[in-house]
Amino acid sequence: MSTDLTEGSIHKKLWLFSIPMLVSVMFQQIYNIADSMIAGRFAGEDALAAVGASYPITMLFIAVAMGCNIGCSVVIGQAFGARDYRRMKTAVSTTCITCAVLSVVLMAAGFLFGAPLLRLIRTPANIFADGKLYLDIYVGGVAFLFLYNICTGIFNAMGDSRTPLIFLILSSAANVVLDLWFVAGLHWGVAGVAWATFIAQGASGLLSLAVLAKRIAALPAGEKAPLFSAQMLGRIAVVAVPSILQQSFISVGNLFIQTLVNGFGSAVVAGYSAAIKLNTFAITSFTTLANGLSTFTAQNIGAGKLHRVKTGFRSAAVLAVCVALPFFVAYFFFDGPMVRLFMQEGQGGAALETGREFLRIVSPFYFVILLKLMADGVLRGAGAMGWFMAATFTDLVLRVILSFVLAGPFGPTGVWSSWPIGWSIAAVMSLGFYFAGVWKRKAL
Numbered sequence: 001m002s003t004d005l006t007e008g009s010i011h012k013k014l015w016l017f018s019i020p021m022l023v024s025v026m027f028q029q030i031y032n033i034a035d036s037m038i039a040g041r042f043a044g045e046d047a048l049a050a051v052g053a054s055y056p057i058t059m060l061f062i063a064v065a066m067g068c069n070i071g072c073s074v075v076i077g078q079a080f081g082a083r084d085y086r087r088m089k090t091a092v093s094t095t096c097i098t099c100a101v102l103s104v105v106l107m108a109a110g111f112l113f114g115a116p117l118l119r120l121i122r123t124p125a126n127i128f129a130d131g132k133l134y135l136d137i138y139v140g141g142v143a144f145l146f147l148y149n150i151c152t153g154i155f156n157a158m159g160d161s162r163t164p165l166i167f168l169i170l171s172s173a174a175n176v177v178l179d180l181w182f183v184a185g186l187h188w189g190v191a192g193v194a195w196a197t198f199i200a201q202g203a204s205g206l207l208s209l210a211v212l213a214k215r216i217a218a219l220p221a222g223e224k225a226p227l228f229s230a231q232m233l234g235r236i237a238v239v240a241v242p243s244i245l246q247q248s249f250i251s252v253g254n255l256f257i258q259t260l261v262n263g264f265g266s267a268v269v270a271g272y273s274a275a276i277k278l279n280t281f282a283i284t285s286f287t288t289l290a291n292g293l294s295t296f297t298a299q300n301i302g303a304g305k306l307h308r309v310k311t312g313f314r315s316a317a318v319l320a321v322c323v324a325l326p327f328f329v330a331y332f333f334f335d336g337p338m339v340r341l342f343m344q345e346g347q348g349g350a351a352l353e354t355g356r357e358f359l360r361i362v363s364p365f366y367f368v369i370l371l372k373l374m375a376d377g378v379l380r381g382a383g384a385m386g387w388f389m390a391a392t393f394t395d396l397v398l399r400v401i402l403s404f405v406l407a408g409p410f411g412p413t414g415v416w417s418s419w420p421i422g423w424s425i426a427a428v429m430s431l432g433f434y435f436a437g438v439w440k441r442k443a444l
Contacts, residue, residue, distance in 0.1 A: 005159055005296045006081055006303040010311045015319060018292035020161040022323065024152075025288040027165075027172040029281040035193045036277050038179045040270070040342040043189045045351060048342055049266045050130035050190050052273020053123045056258045057114065058138050059251040061106055064244050065146050068099050069153035070291065071240020074298045074381055075232070076157035081302030087232075089225035092154055092216055094232045103146040110139030121255055122262040124269065130190040137194035144198070147205035151212045156295050163211060171204035242385035253396045257403050260415055268412055271354025274342035278355075279362055282327040286370045289320050290377035297381025297439075306440055313378055313434070320370040331363035358416045365420040372427035375434035382439035391433065395426030 005013050040048035072095040079088035114135045123131050152164040175196050182192025261272045293316040300308045330338060339355035372391065379388040399422035406414025433439075 005299045006305055006308070010308055011315045014292065014296050014312050014315050017159060017161050017296070018289050018316065018319060020165045021156065021288050021292050022285060024161065024165040024168045025284055026281070027168045029284055030172055030176075032197075033277050033281060034176045034179050035197060036273060037342050038176075038183050039190060039193050040274070042184045043193075045270045045343075046127050046266060047130060047190050047193075048273055049124070049270040050127040051134055051193060052269055052276070053118065053121070053127055053131045053258065053262065054135045054138070055273065055276070056121070056251060056254040057117050057135060059254060060248060061110065061139070061142050061145060063248045063251045064102065064106060065099075065142075065149040067240050067242075067244030067248070068095065068102070068146065069149040070243040070294065070380060071095075071153075071236045071238075072150060073153035073157045073291070073295055074239045074383065075236045076154055077295045077298035077381075078302035080158055081299035085219040086222055086225045089216060089219065090227070090229050090232050091236065093225070093227045094229050095150055095154070095236060097228055098233060098236075099146045099150050100143075103143040107139055107142045110142065111136065114139060117255070121259040124262060124266045127266055127269070134190045134194045137191065137198055141198040141201055144202040144205040148201060148208055151205065151208035154212055154216075155208075156291065157298070158215070159295070159299070160215075161292070164208060167204045167207050167211075170207075171200045174203060175200035239380065239383055239385060242389050243380065245389065249393060249396050253400045256400050257415060257418075260403055260407050261412070264412055265350075267350040268354045270342075271339065271351040271356075272358060272412075274339050274351070275355035275358035277342075278331060278338055278359065282324070282331070282363075282366055283369065285323055285327070286320055286366070286373045289316055289323065289370075290373040290380075292316065293374060293377030294381035297378050301382055309378060309382075309439070313374060316377065317371060317374045320374055321367065324366040324370050328363050328366055331359040335359040354412060357413060361413070361416045362419045365423050368420070368427050369423040372423065372430040375427075375430035378434055378439050379430070384433070384439045387433040387438050388430075391426045391429035394429060395422040398422040398425060 005017060007013075036048055036051050039051050072091065076088055076091045076095075079085075079091055115132055118128060118131050118135070148167075155161070155164050178196035178199060179193060182188045182196055186192060188195070261269055293312060296312045296316075297309050300306065300312070335356040336352070338359065339352055342355070343352060372395075376388055376392070379385070399418045402418035402421055403415045406417055408414070410417070
């Protein structure tokens with residue numbers, strides 16, 4: 001059911017809208033983590049490292065899909081808030097057509113350049129073949145990745161965060177069952193992990209599309225809406241392209257960092273793979289709350305109710321702190337048990353210590369990065385993308401540069417230390433832009 005975020009209690013509406021989104025992304029991350037956990041526990045350290053070595057490359061595809069999600073969500077959310085359903089339908093169909101073409105292009109690029117990218121980031125020879133196998137199967141399902149993300153963005157723009165949650169819960173459960181069957185039961189190794197993700201992601205994407213098509217068709221739009229509009233594509237691109245660039249630059253930055261990590265050997269790669277999956281779980285949760293705030297901001301700007309946005313920012317920040325606290329406690333005080341989830345019984349050494357050290361260094365700064373992400377949510381929802389990109393790219397560039405600078409004298413510890421520094425400086429910038437009110441002047 002769609003929700004109008006421009007009326008009623010701000011706290012209640014925003015939290016009831018955001019919490020299902022949060023639960024949804026948690027299930028999504030759980031089945032991503034399940035891939036690495038099952039690979040590590042049932043196929044060994046090298047399998048865990050192979051999946052981890054491929055991870056920054058798969059994140060490039062996720063970056064583009066997420067950018068499209070954000071772009072269509074903001075524009076469609078503003079049209080929905082303004083009750084302009086004809087314009088909204090055109091935005092939906094334009095997005096779907098564009099992303100179908102884009103996903104085919106990216107699949108072709110993935111098959112052509114997957115192996116060169118793995119070589120470029122110095123993937124250790126003992127895990128290269130498995131890393132390439134995982135990547136090839138993953139790339140084959142990129143169309144499903146786009147389909148699910150676009151449908152989710154449209155549902156969210158309409159104030160419906162529950163429908164994607166239902167599909168994702170079913171998909172997550174199926175993914176874990178398939179992981180166990182393919183890897184632990186049939187002993188397919190890394191290929192089993194990849195096929196489980198492919199099938200689960202495909203099912204959730206197709207189900208989402210079927211329900212969304214019915215929901216959109218029921219909206220009253222008067223005369224028939226055009227299926228494609230170059231002007232509408234331009235409006236979506238204003239938000240989507242910077243978001244894609246932001247996500248892609250982060251992914252490219254992670255490729256550089258993965259190159260450094262790969263140079264320390266497969267044991268360190270395995271430990272980093274475990275820790276970065278746990279860290280991504282936390283950061284993605286905060287980002288999802290920021291995306292909910294973006295939708296809230298977009299709808300209220302579309303309705304001309306800018307005064308509700310400030311209260312929404314404070315409400316979202318409080319919710320984010322509540323979410324960050326258990327992540328911090330789990331990762332900082334129980335770092336060993338968390339990393340051991342990815343290890344075989346009795347396994348330890350460099351892999352375990354690498355993961356523990358990463359979590360202890362990074363997790364205290366979750367309370368810093370969440371504030372940046374909430375400010376970003378408002379900037380993005382208002383279409384103030386230049387300011388949003390400035391803070392985000394500053395974080396990325398600093399983290400990459402500092403990783404290379406600190407890796408020499410301090411080894412992996414220096415690489416992990418770049419995260420808190422980049423996050424802190426970028427948070428100051430994003431919050432400064434928010435409190436300066438640039439989002440009010442840049443509202444689309």
